[in-house]
Amino acid sequence: MAEIERESMEYDVVIVGAGPAGLSAAIKLKQINPDLEVVVLEKGSEVGAHILSGAVLDTAGLDQLLPDWKERGAPIKVGVKKDNFFMLGPHGHLRIPNWPMPKLMSNHGKYIVSMANVCRWMAEQAEALGVEVFPGMSASEIVWDGDRVAGVVAGEFGKNPDGTQGPNYEPGMELRGKYVMLGEGVRGSLAKVVMEKFNLSKDHCPQKFGLGMKEIWEIDPAKHHEGTVTHTMGWPLNGNAGGGSFVYHLENNQVYVGFVVHLNYENPHLYPYMEFQRFKHHPMMADLLDGGKRVAYGARAISEGGWQSIPKLTAPGVVLMGCAAGLVNVPRIKGNHNAMLSGIAAAEAAAAAIKAGRAGDDLVEYEADLRSGPIAKDLKPVRNVKPMWSKWGMFPSLVFGGLDMWTNSLFGFSLFGTLKHGKTDAAATGEAKNFKPIDYPKPDGKLSFDRLTNVSFSFTNHEESQPCHLHLKDPSIPIAVNLPKFDEPAQRYCPAGVYEVIGEGADAKFQINFQNCVHCKTCDIKDPSQNINWTTPQGGDGPNYPNM
Structure with missing residues (x-):
């Protein structure tokens, strides 16, 4: 097969991902040196289309990047007024008082936001500085120059389902840079390639993950309390899995209702999406949501490993930022501020290196900054x-x-030292024979909904004529191994109904409905055989989140 010929464009810095990390890096680079050529590539149809977060925002990163963000009209309006923690039982709840909690756990002074809208606003600030922001451009391959990362391939369209070039095939472009910054989010497809090639996780704990699912509800104005933040633990997960919920009251009588399941659960019969739906039937939640309507749904994986799981963050020509680096503070349920701080640190290191005439080397200054600066001060105490x-x-x-x-x-010290994480979340999955199946109530269509109905509220779309972006390393494993051994948990851990087992016995087949994929990456993380490789589909495809 003939090698694909592509046009090439040269930049000083190529940034993959228009999330808080990537946009912060772009803005900071232009603040330091307006003459730098900076491009940001975003696989979503628009900036913000693939951004899903809680979110209660700690503005520490934004205060450093754009201290006049209020005057600039940032969509950050709803300050936290009340902070609630509850332990749930099946029929009741127990309030956990705030006073025993360390100050770092307080949400006062923070803001309830749509990070999708914050990122849209940040993209406007970046473009005003001269940053080129290209949405609908999936970065699908690394461009190598020997053993260094020299750029990425983006904008490849028009492949047939079998991977061959279709009649309207467009080969995409090579966007080359002195440095490439990967801010793809959790388990990014290019970050995986870089981490494997350079063995960046060596001497670090494996990354741990959670699955976060979120709905936006419009509720009865009489029940709406703008600025109220509520977190719960306990029921319905109890001993089956770690995790909990969040309920944030933003403006316009809307609430964010979210549920997180830690992906190190053992019982392969666990169905995270249905745990979320069941949670909404708790009396406390049912009362809040009664008479309201769900207006949006989405899901994404969350990096939960924290300090111990941060890999080496640099390799020749490339750095990892934000959730690609795993910078979420788990007890605070916050990572956006650290994503922004990582982007700022990466930009400062790259700008200084370029000024000194360097290119394509290891930006060790970035790693040193991250492991000794404000991100370290945020993550080490909760490790x-x-x-x-x-x-x-x-x-x-x-x-x-x-x-x-x-x-x-x-x-400034821990009685426990630094505890290590154990096995990966995939390896934590137990065999089906050792666990009882879980009986989940059928969704009622008022408080709880089936997966496919909810996926329609993520406004997900994939061009069906393209190749499936979910690759099985061995197509026989789902039926030959995962089904008899684990009752094929992909049927349940996917929050979008992408994976199905059709038929029984000798007629059983594994079906992938990639059109439903909301790009959460859970399958890439939790598959017990590590047989699924999530790659990026063509640009613009996937969810189209409004204000997640």
């Missing part, structure tokens, strides 16, 4: 909370995790 939960369960982790955060906050 043991997630491994405690994984090893000891919810209640002991509440007690000892709280104690650990207090000693870290007050004295």
Whole structure:
């Protein structure tokens, strides 16, 4: 097959992903040197289309990047007025008082936001500085110059389902840069390639993940309390999995209702999406949502490994930022501020290197900054909370995790040192024969909904004539291995109904409905055989989130 010939464009810095990390890097680069040529590539149909986050925003990163963000009209309006923590049982709830919690856990002074809209606004700020922002451009391949990353291929369209070139094939372009910054989010397809080639996770704990699912509801104005933040733990997950919920009251009588399931659960019969739907039938939630309507749905994986799981962040010509680096503070349920701070740090390192005449080398200054600066100060004090939960369960982790955060906050040390994460989330999956199936109530269509109905509220679309972007390394494994051993959990862990087992016995077939994919990456993470490789589809495809 003849090698594809592509046009090439040269930049100083090529940034993949128009999320908070990528846009912060772009803005900072132009602030430092307006003459730098900077491009941001975004696979969503528009900036923000693939952004899903809680979100209660700590503005620490934005304060550093654009301190006059209020005057610039940032869509950051709803300050947190009330902070609630509840432990749920099947029929009731127990309020956890705020006073025993370390100050770092307080949400006062933070803002309830749509990160999709914040990113749209940040893109406007970047473009005003001269940054080129290209939505609808999937970065599908790394461009190599020997053993260094020299750029990416973006904008390839028109392949047939079998991967051959269709009649309207467009080969895309090579966008080359002195440095490439990967801000693709969790489990990005290019970041995976770079991490594997350079073995960036060596000497670091495996990354841990959660699955976050979110709905936007319009509720009865009498029940709406703008600025209220509520988090819950316990029912319905109880001992089946770690996780919990969030309920954020933003403006216009809307609430964000979200549910997170830690992906290190053992029972392969667990159905995270249905746990979310069941949660909304708790009396506290049912009362809040009664008479309201769901207006949007989405899902994404969350990096939860924290300090121990941050890989080496640089390789020749390339850096990892934001969720690609795994910078979420799990107990605070916040990562956007660290994503922005990582983008700022990467930009400062790259700008200084380019000024010194360097290109394509290892930006070690960025890594040193991240591991000693404000991100380190945010993540190190909470580093043991997630491994405690994984090893000891919810209640002991509440007690000892709280104690650990207090000693870290007050004295700068931990009684526990640095606890390690165990196996990967995929390897944590147990065999079906060792667990009881879980009986989930049928959705009622008022508070709870079936997956496919909800996926329509993510406004997801994929061109069906393109190749499937979900690749099986061995097509026989789902039926030959995963079905008898694990009851093929892809049927349940996917929050969009992408994977199905059709038929029974010798007639069983594994079906991939890639058109439903909301790009959460859970399959790439949780498949017990590690047989699914999530790659980016053609640009513009996937969910089209309004104000997630």
